[in-house]
Amino acid sequence: MEVQHWIDKGYELIINFGPKVLGAILIWIIGSWVIKLLLKGVEKGMKKGNYEISLQKFLLNLISWTLKVVLIVVVLGTVGIETTSFAAILAAAGLALGLALQGSLANFAGGVLILIMKPFKIGDFIGAQGVEGTVKEISIFNTQLTTFGNQLAILPNGKLSNDNIINYSSEGIRRDAITYGIGYDSDIKLTRDIILKLVNEQPEVLQDEGKQPMMVVTELADSSVNLSLRFWAKNEDFWGLHWKFLEEGKIRLEAAGIEIPYPQRDVHLIKES
Numbered sequence: 001m002e003v004q005h006w007i008d009k010g011y012e013l014i015i016n017f018g019p020k021v022l023g024a025i026l027i028w029i030i031g032s033w034v035i036k037l038l039l040k041g042v043e044k045g046m047k048k049g050n051y052e053i054s055l056q057k058f059l060l061n062l063i064s065w066t067l068k069v070v071l072i073v074v075v076l077g078t079v080g081i082e083t084t085s086f087a088a089i090l091a092a093a094g095l096a097l098g099l100a101l102q103g104s105l106a107n108f109a110g111g112v113l114i115l116i117m118k119p120f121k122i123g124d125f126i127g128a129q130g131v132e133g134t135v136k137e138i139s140i141f142n143t144q145l146t147t148f149g150n151q152l153a154i155l156p157n158g159k160l161s162n163d164n165i166i167n168y169s170s171e172g173i174r175r176d177a178i179t180y181g182i183g184y185d186s187d188i189k190l191t192r193d194i195i196l197k198l199v200n201e202q203p204e205v206l207q208d209e210g211k212q213p214m215m216v217v218t219e220l221a222d223s224s225v226n227l228s229l230r231f232w233a234k235n236e237d238f239w240g241l242h243w244k245f246l247e248e249g250k251i252r253l254e255a256a257g258i259e260i261p262y263p264q265r266d267v268h269l270i271k272e273s
Contacts, residue, residue: 024078031071039064059112110161111140124169125235129155173206174238176231178245181224183259188217188225194252195229198245204237223263 039060046056115138120126124135126145131153133145143160145153168174182191192215199205199213207213211232219226229249233241253260 024075027078028071028075031074035064035067035071038067106158107141107156110157113161114138114143114157119165120167124167126168127166128160128163131155169235173232173234176233176238176242178229178242180227180229180249181221181260182227183261184225186258190256191227191253191258194256195249198248198252199229199231202241204233204241206232224261
């Protein structure tokens with residue numbers, strides 16, 4: 001009788017829960033297959049969009065775990081387990097985690113925006129948050145720059161994505177403006193001819209239409225007449241030309257007798273009787 005009792009119980013369990021278990025298993029198999037298809041589609045879309053590798057991996061993992069959690073909740077509900085409390089616990093845990101990691105989440109969101117919008121890429125020379133340097137690495141939470149002095153600057157992506165960013169490399173060419181101050185008695189035309197001759201001797205200086213070198217008077221200062229040299233050059237030639245024009249320009253101006261004054265002030269002494 002006791003054996004028969006347990007056999008009856010077994011039949012009852014099979015009849016009551018068998019279809020639910022089979023349904024849960026079927027849902028798990030089909031759901032896992034659908035998740036794999038979705039992930040493959042998302043991965044193809046991100047590759048076509050030329051997303052950064054780090055962003056692709058992170059988003060794929062995030063989507064995968066989110067879908068698996070949803071699938072687990074559905075499977076548990078199919079078996080007959082109450083999932084309302086489970087979902088509430090997950091929501092509360094997510095809220096608590098979000099409050100605890102506000103700064104990190106802001107950096108994460110900023111990193112996603114930077115990797116998607118691509119205001120700069122690795123190798124670009126940028127200026128942001130008072131720092132200038134070459135982009136060494138872009139991660140989800142921060143961006144690393146190598147400064148001119150070879151220091152490593154780490155900028156949080158949250159602030160970086162909301163700050164002004166100057167990308168010096170994106171256009172491929174740059175325009176410079178070098179100021180030469182000459183004395184009031186010096187010849188402006190001669191100064192312009194000397195500097196422009198120096199500039200036109202350099203094949204690296206761009207001479208395209210609309211980008212020809214020019215030199216204009218920009219200020220009648222207290223101690224000097226200031227002229228500004230404007231020229232265009234490729235990024236890789238920019239600094240070499242900048243430094244050369246500063247040094248060689250001064251040498252040629254002095255050789256031609258052009259005065260390059262320094263700030264000075266006349267002092268008149270009044271003798272009291």
